[in-house]
Amino acid sequence: MSTSEQIIPHGHVLRYTLKERLTHWVAAVAYIYLLMTGLAFWSPWLFWVAVILGGAPVSRMLHPWAGLIFFAAVWNMYVMWAPQMKHTDVDKAWWKAVRYYSTNQDDKMPPAGRYNAGQKFLFWGFFWGSLLLLLSGVVMWSPQYFAWHSLIAMRIAVLVHASAALFTIGLFLIHIYMGVFAERGALSSVIHGDVSIAFAKRYHPGWYKEIVGQSSTPRK
Amino acid sequence: MSQATLRVQKISGHAGTVPGEGTQREYTVCKLIDTTTCIGCKACEVACMEWNDLPFGETVFDNTYQTMPETRWNYWNLILFNEHVREDDGSLMWLMRKNQCMHCAEPGCLAACPADGAIVQYTNGIVDFQQANCIGCGYCITGCPFDIPKMNPKTHRVFKCTLCADRVSEGLEPACIKSCPTGCLHFGSKEDMKFLAEGRAKQLREHSNHPNAGVYDPPGVGGTGVIYVLHDATKPEIYGGLPKDPHVPWTVKLWKGPLKWLGNVAMVGGLIGLFVHYLRYGPKAREEEDINPGGKP
DSSP states (O other): OOGGGSOOOTTEEEOSOHHHHHHHHHHHHHHHHHHHHHHHHHOGGGHHHHHHTTOHHHHHHHHHHHHHHHHHHHHHHHHHHGGGGOOOHHHHHHHHTHHHHHTTOGGGSOOOOSSOHHHHHHHHHHHHHHHHHHHHHHHHHOGGGSOGGGHHHHHHHHHHHHHHHHHHHHHHHHHHIIIIIISTTHHHHHHHSEEEHHHHHHHOHHHHHHHHHHOSSOOO | OOOOOOOEEEETTOOSOOTTTTTOOOOOEEEEEETTSOOOOOHHHHHHHHHTTOOOOOOOOOSSSOSSSSOBTTBOOEEEEEEEEOTTTOOEEEEEEEEOOOOBSSOHHHHHOOSTTSEEEETTSOEEEOGGGOOOOOHHHHHOTTOOOEEETTTTEEEOOOTTHHHHHTTOOOHHHHHOSSSOEEEEEHHHHHHHHHHHHHHHHHHSSOTTOEEEOOGGGTOBSEEEEESOTTOGGGTTSOOSSOOSOHHHHHHHTHHHHHHHHHHHHHHHHHHHHHHHHOOSSSSHHHHSTTSOO
């Protein structure tokens, strides 16, 4: 779908294409299912979550498949976004000024591009975390097909799976906090695709300059 | 899975208290296997299949007496045959060890299991799998230092020796014990079996040219509900890879210990931290108007 087909309200610019939004939500739904069923197997105190999701055996059966869907979405993100996620000098300056970012003094931040350094960290963290989860998950999937000598592999895989999952949960909490609570307009952007020009100028001035520069008649 | 009505003292994946913990003054049961008087007749293998009504699978013929290389989900009791040359006089020993679940006092399978009630330990020490509660994750397989639990590939449920918990709860001895023609298998309280085993080991040391004879009751897993008398207790490995000092694998300990605590503290702490941050700093900008007073870009 080309951007011109989408109706963008006055004073807004397109931030996420339909493909980007779809990929995000496939990953999001899969991740939340994986998180809930995974936490049920993590702690006896959360085992009830698996029960309300159709029973623990069903959760055990579907969890790996949801994992494949999640990884497919993450892989698609990698293909779409990896070039935009390269570390730049602006990012270096951004990390130096991160204390201003975390205390809402965004006017003191260096001008971020389409993604700021924090978002890039989140992206790469999720990418590598998901890769570890995939590799360890495949080993854990069907123990009945593994001979005795891969017992060691399974033991390591369980540990890697739990550690990588915890790491992504940390990223996930920050992602939800930033997207839903801290940055008003961010959640709506990944649903409707557009952000206000004010949002773009405030949080991603580098990116805004870029897209305005591309077009001789910037959308206003 | 047995149908026994035994009191439970440990439950896998369980939040809260355990109903039977400390409520019964029951003695711990124990199976004693004297490998020095085992003749490898496999009567115990047959008795196990018979009593537990296990569907028979194909055996593997490899030009030895070995029925199959290792226990299976439907073959819980397997004699391991090993030829061993003694270092001191070069004579050949034909070692036979009946292999099955060891019923550890501190079971690694139970520690690793995430499913509520899929693995229980009764107050008499028997570790029993409850397939109705099993979810088929296979974590118990990673927790066992003896490589005993096996998964049924069709039902994705894990099975192993129950120490005939159903028979024991009715005051009977396990089926394998009943079938043994040489009397190398004994069943009773842990205390009695230890006494019997130590006596036999002493006899072997003093009268049978087995100076290293001893009892296998590994302390690394808190002791086991199945103990062996070995001709050479300093080399349990020669009996088909019986681990010398078995422990719950460090990966399981790390995962169920420090990692669990660290993870829980981090997750709960993270949630609280973000909530407090929101109360302190709030959203980056309240409404669009705040981003851009006047509403025009």
